[in-house]
Amino acid sequence: MPPTPPARVLVIVPAWNEQDSVVATINEIRTTNPSIDVLVIDDGSLDATAQRAAAAGALVCRLPFNLGVGGAMRAGFRYAQRHDYDVAVQVDADGQHDPSYLPTLVAALDDADVVIGSRFAGPDATYTVRGPRRWAMVLLGRVLSRLAHTTVNDATSGFRAADRRAIGVFAAHYPAEYLGDTVESLVIALRTGCTIRQVPVQMRPRTAGTASASPVRAAIYLFRAVVALTLALVRRWPTQVAANEPVGQAVDTTVTLPAGQSVGRP
Amino acid sequence: MGANLLGLAMAVAILVTLFEMLRRHRLREKYALIWFLIALAAVVVAVFPGLLGWATDLLGLSLPSNLLFFVASVVLLLLTLQHSYELGRLEERTRTLAEEVGLLRLEIQRATGEDDTEVQQAR
Numbered sequence: 356m357p358p359t360p361p362a363r364v365l366v367i368v369p370a371w372n373e374q375d376s377v378v379a380t381i382n383e384i385r386t387t388n389p390s391i392d393v394l395v396i397d398d399g400s401l402d403a404t405a406q407r408a409a410a411a412g413a414l415v416c417r418l419p420f421n422l423g424v425g426g427a428m429r430a431g432f433r434y435a436q437r438h439d440y441d442v443a444v445q446v447d448a449d450g451q452h453d454p455s456y457l458p459t460l461v462a463a464l465d466d467a468d469v470v471i472g473s474r475f476a477g478p479d480a481t482y483t484v485r486g487p488r489r490w491a492m493v494l495l496g497r498v499l500s501r502l503a504h505t506t507v508n509d510a511t512s513g514f515r516a517a518d519r520r521a522i523g524v525f526a527a528h529y530p531a532e533y534l535g536d537t538v539e540s541l542v543i544a545l546r547t548g549c550t551i552r553q554v555p556v557q558m559r560p561r562t563a564g565t566a567s568a569s570p571v572r573a574a575i576y577l578f579r580a581v582v583a584l585t586l587a588l589v590r591r592w593p594t595q596v597a598a599n600e601p602v603g604q605a606v607d608t609t610v611t612l613p614a615g616q617s618v619g620r621p
Numbered sequence: 622m623g624a625n626l627l628g629l630a631m632a633v634a635i636l637v638t639l640f641e642m643l644r645r646h647r648l649r650e651k652y653a654l655i656w657f658l659i660a661l662a663a664v665v666v667a668v669f670p671g672l673l674g675w676a677t678d679l680l681g682l683s684l685p686s687n688l689l690f691f692v693a694s695v696v697l698l699l700l701t702l703q704h705s706y707e708l709g710r711l712e713e714r715t716r717t718l719a720e721e722v723g724l725l726r727l728e729i730q731r732a733t734g735e736d737d738t739e740v741q742q743a744r
Contacts, residue, residue, distance in 0.1 A: 396723070414731075418723040422716055430720035434727070531716055 362441035364391045364461055367431030369424050370448035371398040374407050377448045381411040384446060384454040391457065394434055395448070396427035404448075424513070425536035429529035432517070436526040443525075444516040452514040456556045460516040468521040468549035469541070471507060472514035477555025487573040491580040498584060499541055503551045511537045511580075514556060521549050528592065534583040542587035625667045632663035659696060 366384055370377050377395060384393050395408040399421035409415045416430055428445060435443040442461050446452045456472055463470040475496075484492060496508035511534070517525060524547045530539040544551060639656055642648035666673050666689070673685045682688050 414727060416723040416727040419719050422719055426716050426720060430723050433720065434724055437724075531713075 361390070362461060362464075363439070364388075364442040364444065364457075365431075365435045365438070365440040366391055366393045366444050366446050366454075366457070367428060367435070368393060368395045368408075368413070368446050368448050369398055369427035369431070370395050370400065370404050370408065371421060371427075372400045372402050372404060373448040374400070374402040374404045376450045377404050377408050378411045380446065380448050380450055380454075381408060381413045384457070385412065387454045388457050392440075394431055396431050398422055398424075398427040423531055423533070423536070425529055425531035425540075428536055428540075429525065429531075432522050432525040432529060435522050440522070441519055442516055443522050445513055447513050451558050451560075453557065453559060456514070456554075457516075459554055459556075460514070463552060463554050464516055464518045466550075467552040468518050469544050469551045470516040471509060471512050471541075471551065471553040472556035472558075473507075473509035473512055473553040474556065474558050475508045476506070476553050486570060487577040491573075491577040495538055495580055495584060498588075499538075499545075499551075502542065502545050505552055507541070507551055507553055509553065510541060512556075512558075513537060514558070524549060530587075532583065534579055535587070538580065538583050539587035542584075543592055546592050625670055628663055628667035632660045632667060635660040635663070655700065 366388075368377070368380060368384075373380075381393055381395070384391060393413040395405070395413045395415045397405040397408065397415055397417045399418050405415050405417050416434065418427065418430065422430075431445075432443055442464060444457060444460060446454060446457075452472070460470045460472055475492075483489075492509070492511065495510040496506075499507040499510045513536075521544055524544060525540065528543050528547075530536060530543070532539070541551060635656060639648065639653050639660065643650070643653055670685075673689060677683075677685045677688045680688065
């Protein structure tokens, strides 16, 4: 086999009103990983997120209005697919995700299509949650681990890398609903034949904004997690078509056509 | 038979409204069809009230008005459900368009080297 050239990696940063942390995030990615392209998806921000991200040297895709993380990420995956990237990595703009883990995530793609940076993996995992939020995470972890035939105990982690195959799947099908962007996307990846593995990461406290911690919010979170997971499991996906589609070159994303039907493109 | 006259008047009003909305391009045929059928059914029931009584006996109900209300609520439920479905479909299309607009703006900026930030700020 000829030596493989280094993978072209795109970091996708979904950002909604993150003007206070987006520049630091971009700078950190660029200093720790100079060869990586950074694409900020400005998800309809009302502040100066887009301007500051562009000034910091990132590619900036401005969505006309807020779509949520799922919409921002699908736009990012479509960009990655059209520009022929080998790897797309999601890094949140709030400073939670440490870019020094990027090489670890990308390297783990050698034997998986999707790599999740897990807060609960590894011997020195210090991240803990309590109450209904913890039950939700345990439940999600158990079900997804069973589906994936490997331990996936941090299903809601947004710190993840996707290879060409997974980019193709996510460019066509990336859920927009709350928790769909994390939980359901993993189910879609599995059902379309992608393999998943996790690597331990440490996440930092957010530099801006706060995680919801009240018991009522946690209970609602549990409820929505169960709903999202159940829906993801019973929904139909065009599994065979998407899995067999040549992934990476195709600009056209109409993968749901019935077999034998021509789309009139060369 | 005041109730029958009322029903007939409502049905005719719906039919006239439908025609007027279609004529002014305010309603698409696919939505007009279901309303046309509903108005037609209302006309039939208003003109032949015996039909409602016959159907009530057939189903073992005691009051014809109960059957009328039941059918009406089921029809409205189905219509609302269909609208929710259409809404979801439109939202998905809007989302796809929004993503494409964002990506196209990025491509234009990359091709021309011009930043459209000022345009956005002026908006």
